[in-house]
Amino acid sequence: MKQPYRNRVELLQGTLDLLILQTLRWGAQHGYGIALAIRANSGDILQVDTGSLYPALHRLERQKLIAAEWKLSENNQRVRVYRLSVAGKKKLAAERSRWAQISQAIAGILGPAGEESEA
Amino acid sequence: MKFPWGDGEQRKKELNEEIASHLQLAARDRESRGESAAQAGRAARRELGNAGVIQDVTHDQWAWTWLEDLLQDLRYATRTLRKNPGFTMIAVLTLALGIGANTAIFSLVNGVLLRPLPYAQPDRLVGTTQYYPKGPLVVMRQQSRTMELVGVSDNKEFNLTGSGDPVRLIGNSVSADFFSMLGAQPAMGRTFHDGEDQPDKDRVVILSRKLWEQRFQADPNIVGRWITLEGVDREIVGVMPAEFRFPSPKTELWVPLHLDPRDTGDYWGDSYMALIGRLRSGATLEQARAELKTMRPLVLAAYAWRMPDNSFVNATIVSLEEAIVGDARGKLLILLGAVSLLLLIACANVANLLLARATTREREVAVRVALGASRWRILRQLITESVLLSLLGGALGIGVAVGGLSIMKASLPADTPRLEDVALDGRVLAFTAVLAILTGVIFGLVPALGASKVDMTATLKSGGQRNASGGNHRASKLLVVGEVAVSMILVIAAGLLVKSLWILSGTSPGFRSERVVTARITPNEMFCEVPGRCLAFYDELLQRTRALPGVKSVAAVNGLPLGGGAEIFPGAIEAHPTAAGAHVPMFWEKIVTRDYLQIMNIPVLRGRAFTDADSAADAQAVVIVSKTTAEHFWPGKDAVGEHFRPAWEKEWRTVVGVVGDVREFSITQNAASWIDGVIYTPYGPHAIRGSGAAAPPAEMTLVIETAGEQLQIAGELKNTVASLNHDVPVSQIRPLKNWVAEAMAEPRSTSALFAVFAGLALLLGAVGIYGVVSYSVAQRTREIGIRMALGARRQEVLLLVVGQGAKLALAGVAIGIAGGLMLTRLLSGLLYGVYATDPLTYGAVAILLMFVALAACFLPARRAMRVDPMVALRYE
Numbered sequence: 001m002k003q004p005y006r007n008r009v010e011l012l013q014g015t016l017d018l019l020i021l022q023t024l025r026w027g028a029q030h031g032y033g034i035a036l037a038i039r040a041n042s043g044d045i046l047q048v049d050t051g052s053l054y055p056a057l058h059r060l061e062r063q064k065l066i067a068a069e070w071k072l073s074e075n076n077q078r079v080r081v082y083r084l085s086v087a088g089k090k091k092l093a094a095e096r097s098r099w100a101q102i103s104q105a106i107a108g109i110l111g112p113a114g115e116e117s118e119a
Numbered sequence: 120m121k122f123p124w125g126d127g128e129q130r131k132k133e134l135n136e137e138i139a140s141h142l143q144l145a146a147r148d149r150e151s152r153g154e155s156a157a158q159a160g161r162a163a164r165r166e167l168g169n170a171g172v173i174q175d176v177t178h179d180q181w182a183w184t185w186l187e188d189l190l191q192d193l194r195y196a197t198r199t200l201r202k203n204p205g206f207t208m209i210a211v212l213t214l215a216l217g218i219g220a221n222t223a224i225f226s227l228v229n230g231v232l233l234r235p236l237p238y239a240q241p242d243r244l245v246g247t248t249q250y251y252p253k254g255p256l257v258v259m260r261q262q263s264r265t266m267e268l269v270g271v272s273d274n275k276e277f278n279l280t281g282s283g284d285p286v287r288l289i290g291n292s293v294s295a296d297f298f299s300m301l302g303a304q305p306a307m308g309r310t311f312h313d314g315e316d317q318p319d320k321d322r323v324v325i326l327s328r329k330l331w332e333q334r335f336q337a338d339p340n341i342v343g344r345w346i347t348l349e350g351v352d353r354e355i356v357g358v359m360p361a362e363f364r365f366p367s368p369k370t371e372l373w374v375p376l377h378l379d380p381r382d383t384g385d386y387w388g389d390s391y392m393a394l395i396g397r398l399r400s401g402a403t404l405e406q407a408r409a410e411l412k413t414m415r416p417l418v419l420a421a422y423a424w425r426m427p428d429n430s431f432v433n434a435t436i437v438s439l440e441e442a443i444v445g446d447a448r449g450k451l452l453i454l455l456g457a458v459s460l461l462l463l464i465a466c467a468n469v470a471n472l473l474l475a476r477a478t479t480r481e482r483e484v485a486v487r488v489a490l491g492a493s494r495w496r497i498l499r500q501l502i503t504e505s506v507l508l509s510l511l512g513g514a515l516g517i518g519v520a521v522g523g524l525s526i527m528k529a530s531l532p533a534d535t536p537r538l539e540d541v542a543l544d545g546r547v548l549a550f551t552a553v554l555a556i557l558t559g560v561i562f563g564l565v566p567a568l569g570a571s572k573v574d575m576t577a578t579l580k581s582g583g584q585r586n587a588s589g590g591n592h593r594a595s596k597l598l599v600v601g602e603v604a605v606s607m608i609l610v611i612a613a614g615l616l617v618k619s620l621w622i623l624s625g626t627s628p629g630f631r632s633e634r635v636v637t638a639r640i641t642p643n644e645m646f647c648e649v650p651g652r653c654l655a656f657y658d659e660l661l662q663r664t665r666a667l668p669g670v671k672s673v674a675a676v677n678g679l680p681l682g683g684g685a686e687i688f689p690g691a692i693e694a695h696p697t698a699a700g701a702h703v704p705m706f707w708e709k710i711v712t713r714d715y716l717q718i719m720n721i722p723v724l725r726g727r728a729f730t731d732a733d734s735a736a737d738a739q740a741v742v743i744v745s746k747t748t749a750e751h752f753w754p755g756k757d758a759v760g761e762h763f764r765p766a767w768e769k770e771w772r773t774v775v776g777v778v779g780d781v782r783e784f785s786i787t788q789n790a791a792s793w794i795d796g797v798i799y800t801p802y803g804p805h806a807i808r809g810s811g812a813a814a815p816p817a818e819m820t821l822v823i824e825t826a827g828e829q830l831q832i833a834g835e836l837k838n839t840v841a842s843l844n845h846d847v848p849v850s851q852i853r854p855l856k857n858w859v860a861e862a863m864a865e866p867r868s869t870s871a872l873f874a875v876f877a878g879l880a881l882l883l884g885a886v887g888i889y890g891v892v893s894y895s896v897a898q899r900t901r902e903i904g905i906r907m908a909l910g911a912r913r914q915e916v917l918l919l920v921v922g923q924g925a926k927l928a929l930a931g932v933a934i935g936i937a938g939g940l941m942l943t944r945l946l947s948g949l950l951y952g953v954y955a956t957d958p959l960t961y962g963a964v965a966i967l968l969m970f971v972a973l974a975a976c977f978l979p980a981r982r983a984m985r986v987d988p989m990v991a992l993r994y995e
Contacts, residue, residue, distance in 0.1 A: 031137065032144040050141065050166075051173045054134075058180040077144070080137045102489055 028083035214512025217465030219519025230541030239302025246442030250391035269294035308342035308357030505563025513555030606884035607935020613877030629781035631720035726776035734803030748796030893979035904991025928972030
């Protein structure tokens with residue numbers, strides 16, 4: 001079945017990084033697994049575009065926030081697996097609080113407008 | 120940069136594999152959900168999208184992103200700067216002035232102090248700090264184990280006769296191995312052979328390239344030709360290349376020293392010269408210094424007479440560079456210090472502009488932070504912008520430096536050492552580039568740190584409202600206070616220098632310089648050895664010159680005041696017998712004709728001036744002394760009637776007059792500090808000559824009182840001299856006041872440079888105050904509106920705004936005074952007649968600065984006064 005495109009949300013730059021880091025917090029994972037996890041955990045709303053995922057993974061790897069190695073999967077397939085580095089864990093903590101600030105700020109802007117429309 | 124995957128091809132391969140494994144995983148998932156293998160593969164590929172593009176984009180993550188970031192930053196910075204042309208122009212101009220002034224002064228420092236001397240192994244070259252006669256040179260050359268020593272006379276003048284018009288050339292007598300010691304090669308012919316400084320072998324000369332081109336039409340067969348210099352025939356043996364300019368760029372020829380021990384007076388007592396040398400391999404400067412001390416007793420023992428015990432006692436060895444540059448070093452470093460203060464002010468100004476702008480850019484920064492830019496990334500972007508600004512400033516600054524340098528080179532005294540080496544070379548340009556980048560980082564850092572710390576939530580929440588950030592404003596106030604303080608220091612320094620220049624030009628040099636024309640008449644020394652020939656020549660010349668139209672009166676003197684030359688002789692005072700071995704008083708020798716004192720307007724304070732009778736062969740020998748000399752040797756008494764004689768004579772001479780003091784040596788000193796007095800003798804058989812020669816000097820300078828400031832007599836004067844003697848050159852026909860102006864050139868150029876720095880500092884300081892105050896007015900529009908709505912009068916608003924600026928300026932002035940008291944002490948060597956702590960200067964500068972500051976506040980204050988309370992309250 002084809003997924004309806006209107007449900008896809010364009011992710012802000014930086015937000016995808018946050019999601020990847022957050023996903024890897026539960027353990028090492030390969031790219032396909034990360035994409036699946038994000039989709040599943042967002043209730044199928046956030047579809048990670050592969051064309052954004054791999055550049056993001058490699059960017060994070062280069063920034064030494066995550067580390068990669070080749071492993072064999074359960075069904076004996078060679079896969080590239082990513083895990084969170086120490087710097088990545090710190091970054092994740094910082095990004096989470098920043099995200100909290102942004103959403104608060106955006107909520108602040110949207111909040112009154114929403115109330116008005118309801119009134 | 121580390122590539123975890125090794126080379127790029129390997130990485131591409133692995134990336135390919137990673138994407139392929141993604142596809143397989145996706146396809147397997149689909150198969151497990153029941154799709155056919157072919158269907159699953161197609162669907163997975165469709166879902167993935169264009170694998171090639173994904174690989175490319177991913178691969179790019181490993182590229183030189185910092186370079187791309189830099190380019191992106193630069194593009195962004197260019198766009199931002201272009202969008203704010205006013206800001207950009209002011210900032211770039213300010214920086215161009217600061218960096219340009221620094222570049223210009225640094226190229227002076229570079230040329231004079233930093234560039235190595237253009238001789239072989241320049242770091243091994245040394246020089247003595249005192250002059251020595253020929254005898255000591257020969258003794259030390261034999262004794263020294265640490266140095267090869269050679270002698271170099273000061274610039275001397277030589278008559279070139281027998282080839283066209285007689286001309287006066289500048290040359291130096293040097294040891295025969297002078298050129299080989301420096302490692303200098305001739306452009307043509309050869310340098311001197313060893314032993315060519317011995318009598319009878321010294322009839323050789325080497326020409327400078329300039330002289331060879333100008334006087335000898337670049338004759339390729341010049342070597343071997345004979346010319347007549349000072350009546351001596353010499354063979355031209357070589358021509359030096361244009362780059363060889365030792366000891367001075369004025370040098371046109373070199374002749375060997377004439378080392379003749381039989382000429383005792385010349386060999387031991389006269390012709391003092393600089394000694395330079397090369398350290399022998401293994402020898403150090405310290406060893407050479409120690410050796411010079413041990414050689415001193417040997418040198419004194421070699422004299423035929425007893426020298427004062429302290430002779431040469433202060434002499435030491437320094438590097439040749441130091442010996443050449445001498446006092447100029449301190450002055451240049453002071454200039455460099457001053458100009459770097461100027462750059463600091465420029466930096467503070469631009470930092471302030473950026474701070475003010477940072478506030479308006481808060482939202483822009485907040486949005487970028489919200490979009491995921493890190494603080495470091497923002498910081499880098501802002502610094503890129505400021506460095507771009509300063510690089511633009513630097514580029515323009517090079518233009519400023521080129522202009523400034525050519526003005527400076529023209530206005531600096533011509534005898535500034537190594538001025539000819541000053542140019543904008545690679546090192547200067549590198550200095551400018553580093554300076555520009557550093558400047559950009561320094562003035563950009565504070566505003567950038569502030570801006571990148573933006574509180575995103577607050578800024579975004581406040582919507583369109585501006586967020587007055589107290590931190591930035593405090594920083595900009597501090598910057599302005601600092602700026603005013605530094606300007607204050609520079610203006611005080613300029614004030615002190617200008618005041619001392621003013622005092623200097625106000626002090627009379629002791630003679631009148633208006634409507635007097637001078638001319639140097641230079642027969643060969645040999646011409647005067649025939650008894651009476653010189654006397655007759657000058658008698659006739661004075662008479663004929665006096666008859667020229669426009670000439671009121673004329674006299675001759677052996678050397679002009681401030682003319683640079685000095686003849687010194689040891690003397691004795693009847694009232695003050697000199698104890699054996701004690702210091703023999705030395706006297707400045709003035710040999711003048713009858714009307715000299717009257718033409719120069721030197722007052723006769725006691726007794727009388729010379730008369731024609733004093734020059735007669737059978738007349739009693741008499742002298743005239745200067746006022747200071749009379750007060751020094753005969754304090755409280757009338758010097759007239761007292762007795763004096765040169766050290767080598769037996770008969771006493773009577774003092775017949777006391778005349779006013781004259782600035783003989785420099786514009787600040789009557790005679791050099793080590794001279795005890797000034798003695799006038801009449802031109803003729805009774806002239807006292809430092810060389811001890813019996814004949815009167817051959818070379819004299821005419822001082823011609825004219826009806827107006829006219830040099831038209833030049834041609835007629837030359838004809839007159841030529842009609843008397845074809846071989847006598849006439850040179851330096853110029854107004855006497857030019858000599859005085861030249862003597863003032865050094866203090867004038869220093870004051871002028873400082874005045875320019877101070878003017879720029881004032882301007883930049885005013886711009887700084889203006890910027891901060893008008894920014895704060897803009898920020899406080901609403902507050903001012905409320906105040907006015909509540910009934911504040913316009914004057915009160917004016918006071919509010921001006922008071923704010925005045926407070927900043929006052930703080931700056933106070934700090935500046937403290938700084939000035941500390942720093943202007945460095946100037947004391949350049950000051951005359953004014954103390955470095957002169958309260959009048961400090962007060963005047965403080966008032967000036969406050970005035971400028973208040974003027975800078977005036978525009979924003981007027982804007983504040985016009986605030987319409989209604990508009991202001993509705994605003995925002």
